[in-house]
Amino acid sequence: MKKKILIILIIVVALGLINSVLTEKVFAVEKQVNPVRNLSQLNSAEDFESKISNGVNIYFFWGEGCPHCEDEKQFLEKLEKKYPEIKVNDFEVWNNSENRKLLM
Numbered sequence: 001m002k003k004k005i006l007i008i009l010i011i012v013v014a015l016g017l018i019n020s021v022l023t024e025k026v027f028a029v030e031k032q033v034n035p036v037r038n039l040s041q042l043n044s045a046e047d048f049e050s051k052i053s054n055g056v057n058i059y060f061f062w063g064e065g066c067p068h069c070e071d072e073k074q075f076l077e078k079l080e081k082k083y084p085e086i087k088v089n090d091f092e093v094w095n096n097s098e099n100r101k102l103l104m
Helices: 002-033 045-052 067-082 097-103
Strands: 056-062 086-092
Parallel strands (some): 056 086
């Protein structure tokens, strides 16, 4: 019984550490990118246009054969056509280990 509790405790601590490391990576990237924090703060289409006037990079990680990814890909293509300021950078990660490393 004590061994089971110890194993569960170790797993919980390990997951907490992993979460902490991943959170730090996300915040570090977020600080570099400086995104619009809350789209509900945009009051109009003109406000949106002014926010993206310097360009927007979208990083899209997808898997070949994933139907959800395919839907998103089509949506992003339409978005890119509608807003030339938007640049979609897509990376297939199921079959490309280099792209998978970028995701991690």
